[in-house]
Amino acid sequence: MTMRGWSSAALPVVVAATIVAACSSSDEAPAPTLTGQALLDPNNCLPCHADQFREWSGSMHAYAGEDPVFTAMNKRMQRETNGQAGDFCVACHAPVAVRLGLTKDGLNLAELPAYARGVTCYFCHSTDAVEGTHNNPLHLATDDTLRGGFDRPMKGTPHKASYSTLHDREQRDSARLCGACHDVVTPEGAHIERTFTEWEGSLYSKPGQLPCGKCHMDGRSGFAANVDGAPQRRVHDHSMAAVDVALTPFTQMEAQRAAVQQLLDATLLGKLCVKQSPTGILAEVTLDNAFAGHNFPSGASQDRRAWVEIVAYREGAVVFSSGVAEEKKPITALADPNLWLLRDKIFGKDGAEVHMFWQAASVESNQLTASVTTDPTDPAFYHSVTRTYPLPSPAPDRVTMRARMRPVDFDLLDDLVATGDLDAAILDKIPTFDLASTVKEWTRDGGFRCVE
Numbered sequence: 001m002t003m004r005g006w007s008s009a010a011l012p013v014v015v016a017a018t019i020v021a022a023c024s025s026s027d028e029a030p031a032p033t034l035t036g037q038a039l040l041d042p043n044n045c046l047p048c049h050a051d052q053f054r055e056w057s058g059s060m061h062a063y064a065g066e067d068p069v070f071t072a073m074n075k076r077m078q079r080e081t082n083g084q085a086g087d088f089c090v091a092c093h094a095p096v097a098v099r100l101g102l103t104k105d106g107l108n109l110a111e112l113p114a115y116a117r118g119v120t121c122y123f124c125h126s127t128d129a130v131e132g133t134h135n136n137p138l139h140l141a142t143d144d145t146l147r148g149g150f151d152r153p154m155k156g157t158p159h160k161a162s163y164s165t166l167h168d169r170e171q172r173d174s175a176r177l178c179g180a181c182h183d184v185v186t187p188e189g190a191h192i193e194r195t196f197t198e199w200e201g202s203l204y205s206k207p208g209q210l211p212c213g214k215c216h217m218d219g220r221s222g223f224a225a226n227v228d229g230a231p232q233r234r235v236h237d238h239s240m241a242a243v244d245v246a247l248t249p250f251t252q253m254e255a256q257r258a259a260v261q262q263l264l265d266a267t268l269l270g271k272l273c274v275k276q277s278p279t280g281i282l283a284e285v286t287l288d289n290a291f292a293g294h295n296f297p298s299g300a301s302q303d304r305r306a307w308v309e310i311v312a313y314r315e316g317a318v319v320f321s322s323g324v325a326e327e328k329k330p331i332t333a334l335a336d337p338n339l340w341l342l343r344d345k346i347f348g349k350d351g352a353e354v355h356m357f358w359q360a361a362s363v364e365s366n367q368l369t370a371s372v373t374t375d376p377t378d379p380a381f382y383h384s385v386t387r388t389y390p391l392p393s394p395a396p397d398r399v400t401m402r403a404r405m406r407p408v409d410f411d412l413l414d415d416l417v418a419t420g421d422l423d424a425a426i427l428d429k430i431p432t433f434d435l436a437s438t439v440k441e442w443t444r445d446g447g448f449r450c451v452e
Contacts, residue, residue, distance in 0.1 A: 034159035035144045040096060040122050041115040048158060048225040049121075055238035056121065058252025060245070065094040065109050065117030068247055069408060072422035074106045077358045085187070085358055091136045092181045095123050099140060119181075122146070127166060130176045133196070134183035149174075150224065150233060157227060169213030169236060175199060178212040182299065188349060190360035195298045202370035204293035215263075215293055216240045243299065244407045247429040261433060264405065267292045268368070269384070270438030272310075272401045273450035274391070281391040284450075285310060285340070285401055287438065288384035289368035296368040297405065301344040302357060305331050305409040308340040308438075310389055312396040319392050325404065328427055330411035340387045342366055355412060395444055403438035406430060 038044050042062075046053045056062055064070065074089045083105060087098050090106030097103045097116040109117055125146040129139040141147075145160040149168035153161035165173040179196025186192055204210040217236040224233050239252075241259035250256075271286040285308055289296045297304040309323035322338040325331055331341060344367070346360035347353055354360060372380050391399070408430065416422035440451045 032144065032158060032160050039126070039144060039146070039159060040100075040120070042121045043115075045121045048227055050226060051222065051235070052224075052238045053121075054252075058250070058256050059239045060242065060256075061119035061124075061240060063246050063250055064092070064119050065090075065097075065106075066246075066248065066250065067093070067244075068422060068426050069413070069416070071106075071109070072416045073356070076416065076419060076421045077356070078105050078107060080356070081358065088135075088187065088358065092119075092184075094118060095136060095138075095181075096120055099123075124177070125167065127177060128164065130166065130180050132180065134180070134185045134191075134193075136181045138177070138180050148224075149236075154225070154227060154230060157225065169211055169217055169219075172205065172207065172211055174213055175205065175211040178216075182212075184357075186358060186360045188359070188361035190346060190357075190363050192302055192344070192346060192357050192360050192363055193299055195294045198294035198298060198370055201372070202293055203372050203374065204370070210293050212293070216242060243297070243304065243405070245431060247426050257431065264433050265436035267296060268403055268435055268438050269452075270401065270403060270435075270440055271450055271452045272399065272440040272442050274395070274399055274442045274448055276395070276448050279390075280393050281395050283310060283312070283389040283391050283399055283401075283442075284386055285389065286384050286386040287368055287403060289370055292370060294370050295365075296370075297342055298367070300357070300408070301365070301367060302346045302355075302360070302363070303408045303412050304343060304406065306342040306403060306405040307331050308387065308401060308403055310399065310401045312391050313398045313400075314394075314396045319396055320389070322389060323404070325432060328410055328430075330409045330414070331406070332409070332411055338389055342368060355415060395448075397444050399442040401438065401440045403435045405433045405435065 034044055042053065042056070070089065070093050077085045077089065086105060090103055091098050094103065094106060094109055094117050097109065097112055100116060102112050102116050103109060125148060126140045127138045128141040128147065131137040131139050145162050147162055147164035147167050151163040153163065165171040166177040168174055175196065179199070182193060182195040183197055184193035199205050199212065213236060217238065217240055219234050219236050221232055222235040223230050224235050239256065239259055241256065241263050243260060245257050245260055246253050269288040269290045273284040275282045275284065297306045307323045310321070311318060311324065312320040322336055323340065345353055345364040346357065347362045347364065348359050349361045368385060369383050371383065375381055410427065410430070413422060413427055413430065417424045417427070442451050
């Protein structure tokens, strides 16, 4: 199977030579050589921005127009709405293609040039205004200037450059650039993705706290461009890991999954208590969304699944379990009265539950909320959630717990396979992540106590 991704092989020879000369020259600053069509192609960013290009090329932004789940859902949505959904999905997944008039519904993305697919360097860095709060209301400048977070951009580089608070991750304003696509409202009015809104209501949106880029674009000391005389700056990771991962052969897949795992491992705090009560032996599981700058799970939470697995053992045999996932089976298929499941449910105009987002008119949410204060005297400081599980007597020898997560679960995927919109081979690629900070074990030899 061919590995999809971005490569300098696509860089036009004449343009490449011009850019390399501009990057390496220390003589009199040349006039900008990247204008118009050349700015659209991420490969033209590579000679001067190799690190940023490498990071972005393995990101879900670069993959956004390739993602088979997006492609399948868009195909089905267009069919079921008789094309009335238009660019609802593709406006965020391949915004340059929409802005250039190369697609109206995203059904022809595979036929378009690579520079028009996905969320590209040009799309983000040419944004000069945010004209709304959801469904990609970003305004793109047409002045051949790329914007960034440095207030003193170098002169004489291959493209014109200017400072923008929208691109400065130290500025609260920068969250609006991300939030414009990461909040989604359906045609029926359901606010199905609320990551930006959740962030706005959290501790992290307060002055001096953490805009999106502070968590999703780790900073380091380095060079923003491979240009003679370039100063060392605080540069930022453009892989922008979150939860979703590439499901077909793509550049840097292993690194992408490792970055997602690292981010998830540090998101929640978990605690397991085993107690003797008047009614018997109880296990108490506590989850605290201590470190996400938004609710958990977030984004397309109608399709994501996060849940708790707890298992009790006596003499090596399982005497109680909840949340034990079956291979390639949706967690919702478990006949488990104790299941602690974190997700959104969506409902149509008639109030009946639906499973395809474009049908959603309302949302019922079951998430872990984000931190809103650092003041322990404020009741809102305590926002963790605890669930109790009845364990059989006598007390088990050992109890284990962990929080688990799938970016998208098999109930949706099986449905898309059944309608012929998704290749069944994709089902083998869906990861289940364990969040390291929630993996706990209690043993009886330590007595009834809490394990944190």
